[in-house]
Amino acid sequence: MTISEAKKLLEEKELTAVELVQSCLDNIAKKEKDVHAFLEVFADEALEQAKAIDSARARGEELGPLAGIPIAIKDNQLIKGKKCTAGSQILENYTATYNATVIERLRLAGAVLIGRTNLDEFAMGSSTETSHFGTTQNPWNLSCVPGGSSGGSAAAVAAGFALGATGSDTGGSIRQPASLCGVVGIKPTYGRVSRYGLIALASSLDQIGVFTHSVEDSALLLQVIEGKDSKDATSVELPETTIAELLRLENINGLKIGLPKEYFIDGMDHEVGSRLHEAVQLLESHGAEVIEISLPHTEYALATYYILQPSEASSNLERYDGIRYGHRSNGKTLTDTYKKTRGAGFGAEVKRRIMLGTFTLSAGYYDAYYKKALAVRALIRRDFDEAFKKVDVIITPTSPCVAWPIGEKFDDPLAMYLADIFTVSLNLAGLPGISIPCGMAHGLPVGLQIVGKAFDEASLFRVGSFFQSITDWHTHAPASFES
Amino acid sequence: MAEFEAQHLADLARLELTAEELTQMEPQLLSILDFIGKLQEVDTSSISPSVYINDLKNVFREDEAEASDADTRARLIAEFPDRVGDLLKVQGVFEQNDEAL
Numbered sequence: 123m124t125i126s127e128a129k130k131l132l133e134e135k136e137l138t139a140v141e142l143v144q145s146c147l148d149n150i151a152k153k154e155k156d157v158h159a160f161l162e163v164f165a166d167e168a169l170e171q172a173k174a175i176d177s178a179r180a181r182g183e184e185l186g187p188l189a190g191i192p193i194a195i196k197d198n199q200l201i202k203g204k205k206c207t208a209g210s211q212i213l214e215n216y217t218a219t220y221n222a223t224v225i226e227r228l229r230l231a232g233a234v235l236i237g238r239t240n241l242d243e244f245a246m247g248s249s250t251e252t253s254h255f256g257t258t259q260n261p262w263n264l265s266c267v268p269g270g271s272s273g274g275s276a277a278a279v280a281a282g283f284a285l286g287a288t289g290s291d292t293g294g295s296i297r298q299p300a301s302l303c304g305v306v307g308i309k310p311t312y313g314r315v316s317r318y319g320l321i322a323l324a325s326s327l328d329q330i331g332v333f334t335h336s337v338e339d340s341a342l343l344l345q346v347i348e349g350k351d352s353k354d355a356t357s358v359e360l361p362e363t364t365i366a367e368l369l370r371l372e373n374i375n376g377l378k379i380g381l382p383k384e385y386f387i388d389g390m391d392h393e394v395g396s397r398l399h400e401a402v403q404l405l406e407s408h409g410a411e412v413i414e415i416s417l418p419h420t421e422y423a424l425a426t427y428y429i430l431q432p433s434e435a436s437s438n439l440e441r442y443d444g445i446r447y448g449h450r451s452n453g454k455t456l457t458d459t460y461k462k463t464r465g466a467g468f469g470a471e472v473k474r475r476i477m478l479g480t481f482t483l484s485a486g487y488y489d490a491y492y493k494k495a496l497a498v499r500a501l502i503r504r505d506f507d508e509a510f511k512k513v514d515v516i517i518t519p520t521s522p523c524v525a526w527p528i529g530e531k532f533d534d535p536l537a538m539y540l541a542d543i544f545t546v547s548l549n550l551a552g553l554p555g556i557s558i559p560c561g562m563a564h565g566l567p568v569g570l571q572i573v574g575k576a577f578d579e580a581s582l583f584r585v586g587s588f589f590q591s592i593t594d595w596h597t598h599a600p601a602s603f604e605s
Numbered sequence: 606m607a608e609f610e611a612q613h614l615a616d617l618a619r620l621e622l623t624a625e626e627l628t629q630m631e632p633q634l635l636s637i638l639d640f641i642g643k644l645q646e647v648d649t650s651s652i653s654p655s656v657y658i659n660d661l662k663n664v665f666r667e668d669e670a671e672a673s674d675a676d677t678r679a680r681l682i683a684e685f686p687d688r689v690g691d692l693l694k695v696q697g698v699f700e701q702n703d704e705a706l
Contacts, residue, residue, distance in 0.1 A: 219680040313659045355664040425641040445695055447684035456696040465621030473620060477634060480618040494644050496654030503655060535633055536640060552658035
């Protein structure tokens with residue numbers, strides 16, 4: 123069920139919030155042991171909250187736009203009074219002391235928080251396998267990864283455990299798992315959603331976004347969480363828009379779609395490429411104009427990303443030193459305590475990136491790596507600026523492959539990093555991107571990514587909802603999860 | 606190619622790594638460094654590095670201290686790994702902690 127369908131049933135009193143939440147909890151009871159999407163399910167509180175919403179509705183009170191809708195939260199967004207682990211041993215027993223802004227806004231809108239979802243440790247990974255608390259399985263094939271880092275959130279929506287979920291996207295961590303799990307995932311423009319209360323990975327790249335089944339739901343959820351927040355100086359004042367405005371598009375006659383030639387590479391899975399071309403042809407047959415474009419610095423995006431992201435991460439993760447909160451291992455001296463705490467508390471991928479970031483920021487190499495990467499970042503952004511002079515949106519594959527078997531890339535960090543090859547550029551340029559299911563390959567979902575100009579999420583929603591009005595991929599559910 | 610000394614980096618990062626972790630990590634880091642070294646091909650002589658990606662400038666606010674409420678304070682204190690009363694207990698910067706010897 124989509125959020126907008128559930129909203130309608132709730133408003134017409136054909137469904138109660140308690141029934142809706144209970145149906146998600148029933149799905150969780152049946153299937154969560156196979157999927158492991160959650161680190162914690164808030165069953166009792168969710169039902170209580172649903173009950174309160176049903177009573178408020180019965181009394182005729184005005185309710186928020188998400189009243190009674192069960193939403194799952196990626197476990198790097200603070201919920202006051204709840205544990206928040208970021209998938210790491212170092213925060214295994216940490217309880218959040220305040221709410222992230224997105225949590226405040228979801229609660230205000232009446233959303234029912236149904237649980238905390240699994241993720242790669244500190245969101246570092248593309249498969250959810252680096253979580254200290256075990257990997258998540260892909261509902262479409264339980265022996266495959268769900269993607270990452272927001273794999274728990276993507277799997278929760280795909281499996282019917284929640285109607286929507288939050289994620290965070292630093293290099294593809296929403297769009298890539300959305301693609302691999304057959305759901306819609308949006309990474310908004312940098313600055314659209316407040317990062318206050320998000321456990322930071324790389325602050326110039328991180329952005330919170332959402333997972334849903336439909337593009338319409340994506341717009342609905344984003345409208346709730348977006349907007350300027352005095353607690354995040356990089357958040358931006360937005361013009362007032364409505365969902366109807368965002369989705370208004372009777373036809374796509376004359377819409378200019380750019381296809382960047384650099385994104386259709388040799389290493390890409392052939393069937394994934396075919397699904398993409400079929401989707402683009404379908405849009406073309408409905409009146410869109412498809413234009414080949416070039417983003418010449420694409421081949422340098424991943425290298426740029428794997429300098430900037432570990433650099434920022436190594437700096438952000440300095441705070442986990444065992445002094446004020448989190449795990450502590452006592453050493454002989456204060457420095458020993460820092461080292462032992464961090465050595466014991468962090469997993470292998472986090473340690474690798476801290477080492478890498480420490481290197482790229484160290485005195486002798488700062489110019490050659492970090493500063494160089496900032497310059498290439500400017501060139502990548504300029505490529506997009508040039509392209510958007512010619513086209514309205516850009517379409518690419520979200521991921522070069524479908525979900526892969528658990529364990530396949532785990533010991534080869536570079537192979538894992540390549541899974542983000544089509545998504546990292548947008549984070550570097552700060553642009554919005556949405557991944558939408560566009561078919562199946564090897565029995566697993568394929569996603570297409572629509573990219574827009576900064577703060578032009580409206581175009582993503584319009585083209586995306588038009589695509590969903592002429593296809594039904596978003597209504598497919600994994601065989602054993604159909605309700 | 607960069608000179609690379611894993612133990613030195615681990616010390617800089619305040620990260621205790623076992624000999625096994627170091628042995629495993631070194632070739633992985635070298636292959637990543639080799640990959641990111643690709644950027645040296647790009648001519649960036651006419652480009653100024655892009656530190657900020659949106660065009661915000663000088664986001665100011667009043668520099669006013671905001672006290673936390675009693676509930677938040679209690680929650681923060683409850684997270685201290687070690688404390689005396691409501692105070693955070695830490696090791697001395699120049700002292701040795703003999704208990705852990």
